[in-house]
Amino acid sequence: MLVGSIEAGGTKFVCAVGDEEYNIVDSHHFPTTDPDTTLSKVIDYFQQFKISALGVASFGPLDLDKKSANFGSIMASPKLDWRNIPIYQILKDRLHIPIFLTTDVNGSAYGEYIIGRLRGQKLNSLVYYTIGTGVGAGIIYDGKFLGDLGHPEMGHVFVKRHPNDKGFEGICHYHHDCLEGLVSGPTFEVRLGKRGEDVSLNDPVWDVMAYYMAQALMQSTMTLRPSKFVLGGSVVNDTFLKKVRQQYKLLINDYISLPSLEDYIVRPLVENNGSATIGNFALAIKQSQQE
Amino acid sequence: MLVGSIEAGGTKFVCAVGDEEYNIVDSHHFPTTDPDTTLSKVIDYFQQFKISALGVASFGPLDLDKKSANFGSIMASPKLDWRNIPIYQILKDRLHIPIFLTTDVNGSAYGEYIIGRLRGQKLNSLVYYTIGTGVGAGIIYDGKFLGDLGHPEMGHVFVKRHPNDKGFEGICHYHHDCLEGLVSGPTFEVRLGKRGEDVSLNDPVWDVMAYYMAQALMQSTMTLRPSKFVLGGSVVNDTFLKKVRQQYKLLINDYISLPSLEDYIVRPLVENNGSATIGNFALAIKQSQQE
Numbered sequence: 001m002l003v004g005s006i007e008a009g010g011t012k013f014v015c016a017v018g019d020e021e022y023n024i025v026d027s028h029h030f031p032t033t034d035p036d037t038t039l040s041k042v043i044d045y046f047q048q049f050k051i052s053a054l055g056v057a058s059f060g061p062l063d064l065d066k067k068s069a070n071f072g073s074i075m076a077s078p079k080l081d082w083r084n085i086p087i088y089q090i091l092k093d094r095l096h097i098p099i100f101l102t103t104d105v106n107g108s109a110y111g112e113y114i115i116g117r118l119r120g121q122k123l124n125s126l127v128y129y130t131i132g133t134g135v136g137a138g139i140i141y142d143g144k145f146l147g148d149l150g151h152p153e154m155g156h157v158f159v160k161r162h163p164n165d166k167g168f169e170g171i172c173h174y175h176h177d178c179l180e181g182l183v184s185g186p187t188f189e190v191r192l193g194k195r196g197e198d199v200s201l202n203d204p205v206w207d208v209m210a211y212y213m214a215q216a217l218m219q220s221t222m223t224l225r226p227s228k229f230v231l232g233g234s235v236v237n238d239t240f241l242k243k244v245r246q247q248y249k250l251l252i253n254d255y256i257s258l259p260s261l262e263d264y265i266v267r268p269l270v271e272n273n274g275s276a277t278i279g280n281f282a283l284a285i286k287q288s289q290q291e
Numbered sequence: 292m293l294v295g296s297i298e299a300g301g302t303k304f305v306c307a308v309g310d311e312e313y314n315i316v317d318s319h320h321f322p323t324t325d326p327d328t329t330l331s332k333v334i335d336y337f338q339q340f341k342i343s344a345l346g347v348a349s350f351g352p353l354d355l356d357k358k359s360a361n362f363g364s365i366m367a368s369p370k371l372d373w374r375n376i377p378i379y380q381i382l383k384d385r386l387h388i389p390i391f392l393t394t395d396v397n398g399s400a401y402g403e404y405i406i407g408r409l410r411g412q413k414l415n416s417l418v419y420y421t422i423g424t425g426v427g428a429g430i431i432y433d434g435k436f437l438g439d440l441g442h443p444e445m446g447h448v449f450v451k452r453h454p455n456d457k458g459f460e461g462i463c464h465y466h467h468d469c470l471e472g473l474v475s476g477p478t479f480e481v482r483l484g485k486r487g488e489d490v491s492l493n494d495p496v497w498d499v500m501a502y503y504m505a506q507a508l509m510q511s512t513m514t515l516r517p518s519k520f521v522l523g524g525s526v527v528n529d530t531f532l533k534k535v536r537q538q539y540k541l542l543i544n545d546y547i548s549l550p551s552l553e554d555y556i557v558r559p560l561v562e563n564n565g566s567a568t569i570g571n572f573a574l575a576i577k578q579s580q581q582e
């Protein structure tokens with residue numbers, strides 16, 4: 001059986017075809033332009049293969065409520081062209097196969113959960129944060145995605161401000177100094193006048209950002225007590241991750257007992273942002289078993 | 292069928308016997324002294340009745356991991372006498388009936404979930420916060436309690452400080468200005484030199500506290516998107532709740548669409564802290580069906 005994966009992002013749609021062991025058989029990128037053009041190319045691409053099911057991890061926000069009239073649509077997206085585009089239905093009407101649609105970060109979360117379990121990790125739950133252009137998170141719990149009235153938006157939570165960062169307003173258009181407003185990639189330009197790629201790992205900004213991310217992880221911990229945290233996205237590096245672990249330990253201050261943080265707060269097992277592809281394959285297979 | 296309920300608190304154990312429609316048939320309070328004395332009295336009390344199952348909502352922290360050697364024990368409690376007391380096993384060995392043990396606030400959460408559903412509310416999930424001597428929360432999701440490596444400890448999360456409250460250190464012994472350190476009942480004495488019961492509803496402290504509670508609800512929202520929030524505990528009053536709703540709306544700033552807040556962020560349906568009793572009855576009945 002072959003299955004398909006779409007990672008629908010703001011700049012490109014990454015399409016892949018895989019087998020039941022999650023091996024990538026073929027893949028192709030298409031630029032994200034207008035919905036008609038992009039989705040036609042994507043559909044043409046998949047029609048070359050005999051895929052039995054498709055997993056789609058998309059930018060959003062998405063309406064994922066099966067009882068909603070808008071189920072499977074992109075909602076109030078900052079990408080205006082894509083607002084109210086029923087991406088699930090368009091793909092379904094043309095491909096006639098089982099499709100599972102979820103958020104981009106949920107796809108990555110699921111991939112890390114699947115691979116972790118395949119490698120023998122005892123995972124009953126997992127929280128995946130991405131820190132890139134934005135900040136988001138996906139949660140797997142008992143094999144399912146959490147989010148009742150909608151999917152998580154864990155980039156948009158407030159944190160206690162770092163004493164050396166009180167002058168920075170934050171860049172979230174909705175909340176100023178929410179987590180995304182304080183630690184997303186574009187904050188480097190505003191704080192330091194240069195892109196994150198060009199910021200030294202010795203720069204004190206990493207301590208400030210680690211302090212905020214550690215609080216976000218602490219919030220998730222105190223809420224869900226998950227089996228594992230995975231931090232993905234281009235902003236994350238090993239030096240930063242070490243600082244996050246240190247701050248997390250200091251902040252929690254032995255209030256609860258925790259696993260060894262080296263294994264608990266980690267980077268993705270699948271390199272080069274490949275987690276979502278595997279997650280999508282796995283979700284496609286699961287969906288094909290259910291339909 | 293009769294079932295039993297224990298609300299095990301730091302000052303008293305509230306015991307009740309109920310029927311399958313959650314009517315209280317009998318109830319009795321015992322002071323919380325040493326474990327031997329208190330638990331003997333509780334067991335003697337229940338042995339007067341032919342109860343088929345028992346629900347216990349206890350102070351903690353509790354080990355609720357069924358695979359743990361300490362399953363059903365009170366762990367590192369501030370009540371030193373009660374540390375490492377295997378409350379589940381002691382009750383089980385003497386009463387020989389199905390017992391469901393959970394945290395105090397989980398019991399209340401479950402009661403509100405059950406009663407809400409009985410009254411026709413569409414609840415797939417519910418978060419119950421209590422603000423009293425401490426701050427805690429319980430989460431029901433798809434009919435089950437959330438918490439993988441342990442139960443939630445949502446009082447111990449950090450929030451952005453209110454501009455008029457920057458001088459206050461917070462009273463949590465572990466974290467100073469975590470949520471509990473900023474909004475629990477005993478903060479009134481430290482901030483204002485008088486007990487919460489004696490603080491005017493016009494005092495600006497309520498705005499400060501509402502700002503923090505609104506952030507906690509926002510964190511839960513962005514994580515779980517629950518069907519409903521219930522706020523219990525002696526600190527909560529209608530004036531305060533209105534302020535929490537206002538701040539919550541201001542902070543979220545239409546980033547996501549929300550139900551009408553008057554129905555979304557509410558006080559308990561069951562008055563006089565009675566939610567836990569009903570929750571315990573319902574959990575006892577559920578447990579008796581499973582064993």
Ligand SMILES: Nc1ncnc2c1ncn2[C@@H]1O[C@H](COP(=O)(O)OP(=O)(O)O)[C@@H](O)[C@H]1O
Nearest residue numbers: 131132133134184185186195196197233234235
């Ligand atoms: N090595 C790096 N260190 C810090 N920031 C980086 C690094 N590489 C990219 N970034 C920043 O990360 C953001 C892009 O994040 P990325 O995860 O690649 O994409 P997206 O979130 O759009 O999918 C940009 O703001 C970029 O400046």
Ligand SMILES: Nc1ncnc2c1ncn2[C@@H]1O[C@H](COP(=O)(O)OP(=O)(O)O)[C@@H](O)[C@H]1O
Nearest residue numbers: 422423424425475476477486487488524525526
């Ligand atoms: N009406 C009130 N307004 C504000 N605070 C109150 C009020 N009544 C009690 N408190 C405070 O609430 C705390 C007790 O909370 P409560 O929910 O009754 O008990 P517990 O959390 O111990 O079960 C105390 O700090 C008390 O001063």
Ligand SMILES: [Zn+2]
Nearest residue numbers: 156172175178
């Ligand atoms: Zn925001």
Ligand SMILES: [Zn+2]
Nearest residue numbers: 447463466469
């Ligand atoms: Zn604390």
